[in-house]
Amino acid sequence: MTEPLTELTGVSVEFRAPGSSLLNRDRVHALTDVDLTVTAGETLGVVGESGCGKSTLVKVLVGLQRPVRGTVRLDGEDIWALSAARRRRHVGSRIGMVFQDPATSLNRRLPVEQIIVDPLDVQRWRSPRDRQARVTELMDLVGLPSSARDALPSQMSGGQRQRVAIARALALEPALLIADEPTSALDVSVRAQILNLLLDLRARLGLAMVFVSHDLQTVRRVSDRIVTMYLGRVVEELPAGSIHEGRHPYTRALFSAAPGLLHPMRPIPLSGPVPSAVRPPSGCPFRTRCWRAADDCAAEMPPYAADGRYRCFHPVTTPSDLPVQELA
Numbered sequence: 001m002t003e004p005l006t007e008l009t010g011v012s013v014e015f016r017a018p019g020s021s022l023l024n025r026d027r028v029h030a031l032t033d034v035d036l037t038v039t040a041g042e043t044l045g046v047v048g049e050s051g052c053g054k055s056t057l058v059k060v061l062v063g064l065q066r067p068v069r070g071t072v073r074l075d076g077e078d079i080w081a082l083s084a085a086r087r088r089r090h091v092g093s094r095i096g097m098v099f100q101d102p103a104t105s106l107n108r109r110l111p112v113e114q115i116i117v118d119p120l121d122v123q124r125w126r127s128p129r130d131r132q133a134r135v136t137e138l139m140d141l142v143g144l145p146s147s148a149r150d151a152l153p154s155q156m157s158g159g160q161r162q163r164v165a166i167a168r169a170l171a172l173e174p175a176l177l178i179a180d181e182p183t184s185a186l187d188v189s190v191r192a193q194i195l196n197l198l199l200d201l202r203a204r205l206g207l208a209m210v211f212v213s214h215d216l217q218t219v220r221r222v223s224d225r226i227v228t229m230y231l232g233r234v235v236e237e238l239p240a241g242s243i244h245e246g247r248h249p250y251t252r253a254l255f256s257a258a259p260g261l262l263h264p265m266r267p268i269p270l271s272g273p274v275p276s277a278v279r280p281p282s283g284c285p286f287r288t289r290c291w292r293a294a295d296d297c298a299a300e301m302p303p304y305a306a307d308g309r310y311r312c313f314h315p316v317t318t319p320s321d322l323p324v325q326e327l328a
């Protein structure tokens with residue numbers, strides 16, 4: 001088996017809940033017992049409703065958030081066993097990050113050239129002359145004209161700014177690119193261009209990608225594997241081409257609402273709100289909204305099943321397990 005590029009084992013992240021005090025030590029359970037691997041060259045899609053822990057997961061992957069439990073390995077190395085300086089260097093040289101909104105993720109006082117050269121300067125990559133040549137190469141790679149070198153982000157369009165962010169993320173030739181909602185802050189007219197650029201770069205550079213998005217149709221299109229998250233837990237992991245066969249009821253419900261899928265499903269209505277991450281339900285966190293839930297779901301979080309990467313005691317195995325009829 002290929003050695004994973006990055007591997008999370010039993011990772012949990014908790015935050016102090018808003019309004020908590022010494023007497024009331026409430027915690028937000030942002031991630032609970034997450035196992036995840038990304039191998040070289042593959043694209044992993046991460047989906048789930050707002051607040052399920054996607055951004056926290058990204059912060060854990062890039063070493064910006066320390067888990068309260070569990071390990072985070074990059075190239076087999078436990079990144080939290082490294083000094084802060086070594087962790088930054090190791091993660092910085094292996095993982096590039098593209099954020100949702102280039103208007104806020106780029107330093108607006110710096111010209112494009114400075115923004116792109118910054119990671120190279122920080123890691124003292126080769127000589128200053130080589131760094132300048134690398135900036136030229138990167139701008140070319142992402143389709144920025146050389147005349148943009150001295151421009152400030154505010155003088156550019158959203159799409160051009162995102163190209164700058166992608167160039168910067170690729171500066172150190174990372175093995176993994178993490179894209180957190182990379183097109184959702186952009187005009188609809190340029191979204192496809194930026195997505196196609198990412199896919200083209202992924203193929204040309206042999207990158208692995210973690211692709212986080214609310215846009216389920218796009219996630220399905222770009223990913224090899226998809227993980228479904230619910231209230232801080234990974235509840236299922238499956239090949240992107242099989243999301244219509246998800247075993248976990250939440251995966252089915254989530255994708256049943258997505259338009260334009262190859263296998264259209266009838267929307268599965270879910271009852272009630274997402275519970276609080278401060279007091280998540282015992283056992284399976286989805287049980288309070290799940291039509292398949294039974295008493296055993298409250299007792300413990302189901303382990304991964306024997307016949308697939310899902311955590312559910314009452315999976316969807318036949319059409320009659322769905323609350324609505326499947327479309328023919």
Ligand SMILES: Nc1ncnc2c1ncn2[C@@H]1O[C@H](COP(=O)(O)OP(=O)(O)OP(=O)(O)O)[C@@H](O)[C@H]1O
Pocket residue numbers: 015016017018028029030048049050051052053054055056057277
């Ligand atoms: N710094 C923090 N302090 C307290 N709670 C936090 C903090 N950061 C995130 N949370 C909480 O942790 C949970 C997971 O948040 P996270 O931002 O990772 O979710 P998300 O899936 O990325 O949401 P969205 O899709 O809306 O960005 C949420 O309940 C959120 O309110």
